[in-house]
Amino acid sequence: MNKLGSQDCDIPAGARSGAGRSSLVRRPFAILAAATLLLTSVALAETRLSFKSGQSWRGEIADTVSVVYVEGGKELTLEGKLLRADKTMVVVEGIMLGKIAKKTIFFGDVKSMTTTTSSAPAPVASTSGGTSTTTPPPGGTSGGTTTAAPSGAAQSAEHKTLPANYQGVLFLPIEGMVGTGTREDEIKKIGQEADRLGPGQIIVIEITSPGGMVIEADQIHPTIMDIRKRHRVIAWIKEAISAAAFTALHCDEIYFMKEGAMGSMTMFAGTTAIQGAELDAWLKLAGEVAAESGRDPQIARCMIKKSFALSYDIPEGGGPKDAVFRPDTKGKVVLDTPDTMLTINSSQALACGISDGTADTPEELAKLLNLPEWKEVNDVGRRLHKDWHRTLDTGMEEIPKLVFRLGRTGGIDRVGQIGADIQTCEKLLAWWAKCTECMIELSQKGIGVPPEESLKERLIQLRDELAAIKKQERDNKAGN
Amino acid sequence: MKFARAFMPIAIAAALAGSFVTSSVLATDTPSVPTTIAVPKVYVIPMEGQMGTDIDKSIYEDIVKDVAKAKPDIIVYRLKSADFDDNYYMNTDDKREAGISKLTDYRDMVKYLRTELRSYPQIMWVNDAVGWSALLALAWPDMYMSSKARLFGLVKVSQTALGWDDPDVAAKMMAAWTGIGKGFLEMGGYPLEIGDALMFPKKTLSARWEGRKVKWTLDNEGTWIVDDNPERTPLLNAQIADDSGISDGTADSVDDLLFMLGFREFTKIDSGEKLFKSYVDDWRRDFAKCEDLLRQVTDPTGTSGDAEKAIGKAKRAAEDILAMMKRYPAIETRLQRERGVSRLALENGIAAAKEQLRRIKEAERAKGRGPGGGGNAPGGSGLGGGKSK
Numbered sequence: 001m002n003k004l005g006s007q008d009c010d011i012p013a014g015a016r017s018g019a020g021r022s023s024l025v026r027r028p029f030a031i032l033a034a035a036t037l038l039l040t041s042v043a044l045a046e047t048r049l050s051f052k053s054g055q056s057w058r059g060e061i062a063d064t065v066s067v068v069y070v071e072g073g074k075e076l077t078l079e080g081k082l083l084r085a086d087k088t089m090v091v092v093e094g095i096m097l098g099k100i101a102k103k104t105i106f107f108g109d110v111k112s113m114t115t116t117t118s119s120a121p122a123p124v125a126s127t128s129g130g131t132s133t134t135t136p137p138p139g140g141t142s143g144g145t146t147t148a149a150p151s152g153a154a155q156s157a158e159h160k161t162l163p164a165n166y167q168g169v170l171f172l173p174i175e176g177m178v179g180t181g182t183r184e185d186e187i188k189k190i191g192q193e194a195d196r197l198g199p200g201q202i203i204v205i206e207i208t209s210p211g212g213m214v215i216e217a218d219q220i221h222p223t224i225m226d227i228r229k230r231h232r233v234i235a236w237i238k239e240a241i242s243a244a245a246f247t248a249l250h251c252d253e254i255y256f257m258k259e260g261a262m263g264s265m266t267m268f269a270g271t272t273a274i275q276g277a278e279l280d281a282w283l284k285l286a287g288e289v290a291a292e293s294g295r296d297p298q299i300a301r302c303m304i305k306k307s308f309a310l311s312y313d314i315p316e317g318g319g320p321k322d323a324v325f326r327p328d329t330k331g332k333v334v335l336d337t338p339d340t341m342l343t344i345n346s347s348q349a350l351a352c353g354i355s356d357g358t359a360d361t362p363e364e365l366a367k368l369l370n371l372p373e374w375k376e377v378n379d380v381g382r383r384l385h386k387d388w389h390r391t392l393d394t395g396m397e398e399i400p401k402l403v404f405r406l407g408r409t410g411g412i413d414r415v416g417q418i419g420a421d422i423q424t425c426e427k428l429l430a431w432w433a434k435c436t437e438c439m440i441e442l443s444q445k446g447i448g449v450p451p452e453e454s455l456k457e458r459l460i461q462l463r464d465e466l467a468a469i470k471k472q473e474r475d476n477k478a479g480n
Numbered sequence: 481m482k483f484a485r486a487f488m489p490i491a492i493a494a495a496l497a498g499s500f501v502t503s504s505v506l507a508t509d510t511p512s513v514p515t516t517i518a519v520p521k522v523y524v525i526p527m528e529g530q531m532g533t534d535i536d537k538s539i540y541e542d543i544v545k546d547v548a549k550a551k552p553d554i555i556v557y558r559l560k561s562a563d564f565d566d567n568y569y570m571n572t573d574d575k576r577e578a579g580i581s582k583l584t585d586y587r588d589m590v591k592y593l594r595t596e597l598r599s600y601p602q603i604m605w606v607n608d609a610v611g612w613s614a615l616l617a618l619a620w621p622d623m624y625m626s627s628k629a630r631l632f633g634l635v636k637v638s639q640t641a642l643g644w645d646d647p648d649v650a651a652k653m654m655a656a657w658t659g660i661g662k663g664f665l666e667m668g669g670y671p672l673e674i675g676d677a678l679m680f681p682k683k684t685l686s687a688r689w690e691g692r693k694v695k696w697t698l699d700n701e702g703t704w705i706v707d708d709n710p711e712r713t714p715l716l717n718a719q720i721a722d723d724s725g726i727s728d729g730t731a732d733s734v735d736d737l738l739f740m741l742g743f744r745e746f747t748k749i750d751s752g753e754k755l756f757k758s759y760v761d762d763w764r765r766d767f768a769k770c771e772d773l774l775r776q777v778t779d780p781t782g783t784s785g786d787a788e789k790a791i792g793k794a795k796r797a798a799e800d801i802l803a804m805m806k807r808y809p810a811i812e813t814r815l816q817r818e819r820g821v822s823r824l825a826l827e828n829g830i831a832a833a834k835e836q837l838r839r840i841k842e843a844e845r846a847k848g849r850g851p852g853g854g855g856n857a858p859g860g861s862g863l864g865g866g867k868s869k
Contacts, residue, residue, distance in 0.1 A: 343656055348672070360595065
């Protein structure tokens with residue numbers, strides 16, 4: 001009954017043991033490994049902050065900076081070496097009262113910060129036509145009040161200028177469970193098509209997915225991050241639950257359909273949510289992904305853990321993108337309380353800048369994307385979707401019939417039965433090769449799909465038995 | 481209802497506020513009702529009966545094609561679907577007729593209608609909406625109710641998410657299902673607080689006005705308390721909906737409705753109603769036949785103990801059921817729910833029956849005499865036939 005219930009689970013043991021696709025045999029929650037890697041890179045990367053005053057700063061730890069801050073009602077300035085800068089505090093080592101000392105300034109007290117001497121060479125844009133990638137501050141664990149999406153807003157503005165080589169959008173619908181209907185393969189292929197057309201392409205991913213397997217999300221993560229280095233990736237959400245919400249959070253921009261819903265990213269195995277180090281790593285990774293796309297990490301965290309809360313205020317004169325989020329229910333608008341999980345709807349997402357707009361049709365989306373009209377460069381994305389879903393649909397219909405027939409067909413003589421079983425085994429093995437996803441989903445639905453290895457063993461046994469019978473027949477003939 | 485009249489201008493203001501479109505929202509609602517046409521053509525689309533069978537996307541695909549031919553000026557959705565009657569204590573409702581849990585299918589059906597018919601002004605006219613159908617009522621911005629109409633039963637949405645012990649997983653499921661459920665209110669432009677109150681028994685609901693806007697809150701602190709019971713969801717009816725501005729008005733007939741929309745005269749196009757009636761009559765007639773056919777599958781009498789005839793008769797009955805299932809998804813839904821008979825089970829049963837028949841023929845050829853049953857090969861799980869030996 002619970003369509004969403006079986007989706008964030010590990011693969012059933014039987015299916016996993018016979019998985020033909022290498023990625024599917026990895027241990028559950030392999031996504032955590034990715035988290036560790038990502039965090040390592042963050043420590044060495046550029047930091048970007050937006051202060052309440054509206055001023056933004058971008059630089060690196062160890063830069064020499066000049067910080068204007070408020071203390072005891074007075075505005076003060078301190079110059080020195082930057083030791084820490086995040087949305088909790090800024091720590092500067094400078095000369096105070098004639099001595100070198102460290103000064104900790106709470107983020108909320110900083111009015112502005114400028115780099116006077118950079119510790120690193122000037123940043124170089126990573127690609128010509130796409131977005132320049134900057135690594136955000138490590139987010140998601142501070143618990144402090146943060147401003148929404150400064151980099152995202154900046155990125156949006158950059159993005160809305162069409163590239164010189166613009167011919168239209170690449171459109172990819174992704175639909176169904178992550179790991180079966182929704183896969184990394186199609187995302188990767190649309191990325192390759194975009195690369196073929198040149199940097200700066202606009203890729204619109206229409207998402208209708210109730211979530212699914214973590215291991216697939218693990219693959220989607222680096223793929224979208226890589227595509228984003230060269231292209232503008234847009235999520236257009238009808239339903240992005242769980243792993244699908246995680247997928248959406250990777251995108252440069254998020255648009256909702258009116259009926260759209262995004263959230264509920266709790267990862268669980270069996271019927272139990274992950275805890276401890278696994279949970280910490282998941283919270284961190286999801287927060288990082290949100291921040292990387294210019295969204296507040298707290299949004300992702302509240303989609304994972306029930307006990308977190310989220311509310312926001314919009315400063316006077318500000319717009320949705322200026323929303324200031326807080327990890328409690330004290331903001332003017334409460335999105336999530338400590339006894340609920342966050343799944344956000346279109347009007348809520350729009351009001352606080354999580355969404356960049358609401359569009360029900362491609363034509364409406366084109367207007368929001370600043371495109372002259374809705375024009376698709378080609379139908380590669382639609383074909384990818386159609387082809388894969390045709391395979392999936394055929395498999396979902398054919399495989400249960402094959403499973404049922406295994407051992408039940410073939411006539412009254414044993415040779416006929418073995419022959420029929422060999423054919424069925426071969427067909428099932430072909431499906432394992434062609435659509436592992438079908439096998440996994442059907443296993444989850446309780447269709448007793450035999451694991452690939454056991455089918456191979458059975459096939460060998462059947463062939464041996466057939467050979468033995470034929471040999472016996474030959475021997476009998478020879479004896480006669 | 482002492483606040484009734486006081487709420488009328490607020491309802492209008494709320495409707496106006498609802499039509500405000502920011503630059504980031506381009507999701508357009510249907511066009512306004514025309515004011516320049518003296519005698520508009522009105523196309524009525526029924527949404528009546530059981531959610532998930534009578535009310536199913538398959539019939540609306542035919543109706544959408546018919547609308548394109550009829551080219552009406554206004555479309556009126558007539559919604560009448562209730563999981564139980566208003567005699568709450570007798571519990572006499574036929575549970576087989578309760579709405580089917582197909583939340584995302586309903587969402588896609590609404591989306592389909594709103595998108596395909598977006599060039600026509602669309603009015604939702606609720607005659608009764610208890611259960612899943614309440615989502616449909618709230619998925620169109622222009623909504624009227626008949627005076628005896630009810631609007632509740634969305635606790636079904638939150639109930640879908642029950643059954644999880646882990647608090648985080650339970651909260652995840654709850655947020656996911658109710659989030660999708662609230663998407664219907666987003667389509668209709670209704671405040672999400674109304675959805676929360678209708679889905680979560682614990683939540684109370686009240687309204688107050690801020691300037692010219694109605695502000696809904698999930699508490700008892702508003703001027704207008706709609707629901708102060710933390711143990712059940714509010715039982716909205718036409719009166720409350722009208723007074724609080726949830727509905728745009730109360731109309732007991734299409735004539736009344738059109739009059740409220742500003743038309744004394746109109747031409748009603750009834751081809752949609754005919755299509756709908758024909759669909760409902762047809763699938764229900766076939767479904768009734770399935771009862772008898774299912775009996776033939778499990779107990780193929782009248783074959784004089786002849787295994788081949790018994791299996792053949794059971795196979796033909798199964799094939800007939802399968803054909804009906806394919807023609808009407810409603811039949812598959814009901815058979816699955818009431819009898820546990822799935823399409824796959826029938827297909828497998830037919831395949832097994834064919835296999836059994838083949839074996840019988842082989843055995844006949846081999847032995848050169850009459851029927852010998854299923855032989856000794858594995859796989860006797862087909863249809864009928866088993867009693868013949």
